[in-house]
Amino acid sequence: MGYTNSYWEEESFLNYDIIIIGSGIVGLSTACSILNRKPHYRVLILERGLLPSGASTRNAGFACFGSVTEILSDLRSMSEDEVISLVKKRYEGLQLLRERLGDQAIGFQKKGGHELLLNKDEVSDQQIEHVNKLLYEVFKENAFSRRDDLIEKSGIKNKNHGMLFTHLEGQIHTGKMMDALLKKATSMGARIITGCFVENIDENSRGVKVTVKDTVNNALIEFKSEQLAVCTNGFSRQFFPDKDIIPARGQVLVTNVIPGLKLNGTYHADEGYIYFRDLYGRILLGGARNLDIAGETSSEFSDNEKITTYLRKFLAETILPKTDFTIEHQWSGIMGIGSKKTPIIERVSPKIVAGIRMGGMGVALGTKTGEMVAEILIQ
Numbered sequence: 001m002g003y004t005n006s007y008w009e010e011e012s013f014l015n016y017d018i019i020i021i022g023s024g025i026v027g028l029s030t031a032c033s034i035l036n037r038k039p040h041y042r043v044l045i046l047e048r049g050l051l052p053s054g055a056s057t058r059n060a061g062f063a064c065f066g067s068v069t070e071i072l073s074d075l076r077s078m079s080e081d082e083v084i085s086l087v088k089k090r091y092e093g094l095q096l097l098r099e100r101l102g103d104q105a106i107g108f109q110k111k112g113g114h115e116l117l118l119n120k121d122e123v124s125d126q127q128i129e130h131v132n133k134l135l136y137e138v139f140k141e142n143a144f145s146r147r148d149d150l151i152e153k154s155g156i157k158n159k160n161h162g163m164l165f166t167h168l169e170g171q172i173h174t175g176k177m178m179d180a181l182l183k184k185a186t187s188m189g190a191r192i193i194t195g196c197f198v199e200n201i202d203e204n205s206r207g208v209k210v211t212v213k214d215t216v217n218n219a220l221i222e223f224k225s226e227q228l229a230v231c232t233n234g235f236s237r238q239f240f241p242d243k244d245i246i247p248a249r250g251q252v253l254v255t256n257v258i259p260g261l262k263l264n265g266t267y268h269a270d271e272g273y274i275y276f277r278d279l280y281g282r283i284l285l286g287g288a289r290n291l292d293i294a295g296e297t298s299s300e301f302s303d304n305e306k307i308t309t310y311l312r313k314f315l316a317e318t319i320l321p322k323t324d325f326t327i328e329h330q331w332s333g334i335m336g337i338g339s340k341k342t343p344i345i346e347r348v349s350p351k352i353v354a355g356i357r358m359g360g361m362g363v364a365l366g367t368k369t370g371e372m373v374a375e376i377l378i379q
């Protein structure tokens with residue numbers, strides 16, 4: 001007989017009320033929401049990486065809910081009701097995240113969100129009014145206004161550009177937020193096991209068996225639970241090959257500390273494809289995935305030279321004209337996207353619930369999604 005589980009392991013480590021796959025913001029938020037309502041539940045989170053290894057520790061830290069050009073673009077592929085409901089989920093998710101962890105713990109700063117219009121006539125006043133009216137029921141105020149005066153204040157010099165602004169947007173320290181969320185889930189009673197790639201799920205009438213390879217003992221370990229939540233976002237095709245979800249890689253660059261930096265807050269451009277912000281005296285810049293959609297449809301972490309070259313050029317020509325800078329940090333992250341921007345939050349089979357497809361705004365959407373997944377699991 002080779003390696004077998006001990007009596008003690010069977011008793012204390014292998015059986016749960018709910019197992020969650022994925023320790024990103026959605027998996028951790030799901031655990032917190034379950035344990036909020038059912039503190040006695042045994043909850044296990046299985047994470048393939050030693051650290052969360054998708055988007056949640058690798059994003060840009062925008063606490064945002066959509067810019068005007070992005071919302072106008074969404075209105076071309078989604079109904080008005082769908083767009084309102086999506087923005088509402090993001091906005092509510094953000095409030096929930098702040099309440100759960102506290103602004104200090106997540107490094108939240110409400111500096112406001114800017115949209116840089118590369119051509120100042122790209123958006124008309126009527127279109128801004130239309131978006132404000134549409135989203136009035138979410139924000140209870142006109143969220144967006146034209147503020148061309150903020151272009152120069154941000155250190156951007158091009159006279160052909162325009163700027164929109166909302167004071168409702170903020171930014172977080174992504175590392176602090178995930179650290180606080182991991183600690184919160186653990187303090188509420190969730191067990192998190194990292195370095196634990198789930199190979200297989202097997203559902204039967206009594207519950208779910210989740211198989212993981214134990215490389216140390218060269219054995220397969222089976223965790224059992226009554227129900228399972230799959231929160232694997234961009235990696236979800238492993239479990240749901242037929243769902244409308246694909247991986248989408250995003251690139252991020254961070255400059256050195258730039259003396260006298262004027263840029264202050266979060267900035268979006270090009271329908272949200274480009275984003276940049278101040279980061280304690282540096283600039284964080286990312287996106288431009290639309291330059292190579294096919295190349296960035298990948299679940300592998302890797303540089304995309306075409307895109308990072310473009311981002312450096314954008315920095316040099318648009319954001320920091322006539323300013324020396326170096327790139328001190330560079331990484332990629334993996335999102336989960338589909339033909340629609342709405343998340344997939346549903347019971348996919350009697351014992352399994354999915355909370356996936358967070359798109360590019362999961363910081364805002366992730367907490368709300370976790371709450372909704374938890375509600376389905378414990379109803």
Ligand SMILES: Cc1cc2nc3c(=O)[nH]c(=O)nc-3n(C[C@H](O)[C@H](O)[C@H](O)COP(=O)(O)OP(=O)(O)OC[C@H]3O[C@@H](n4cnc5c(N)ncnc54)[C@H](O)[C@@H]3O)c2cc1C
Pocket residue numbers: 021022023024025026027046047048049051052053054055056057058059060061062063064196197198199231232233234235238249250251252286332333334335336355356357358359360361362363364365366
């Ligand atoms: C570059 C970039 C910038 C972004 N910027 C922002 C931003 O500024 N603001 C914003 O709101 N959103 C942003 N996002 C999006 C946001 O980060 C995501 O929507 C959010 O983090 C998704 O959370 P999640 O928990 O669904 O997924 P993830 O964080 O990807 O978590 C899924 C987890 O599942 C694990 N997993 C997968 N398969 C398995 C398996 N078989 N076994 C065990 N574990 C598994 C993965 O390792 C991963 O840790 C950005 C994303 C990227 C990539």
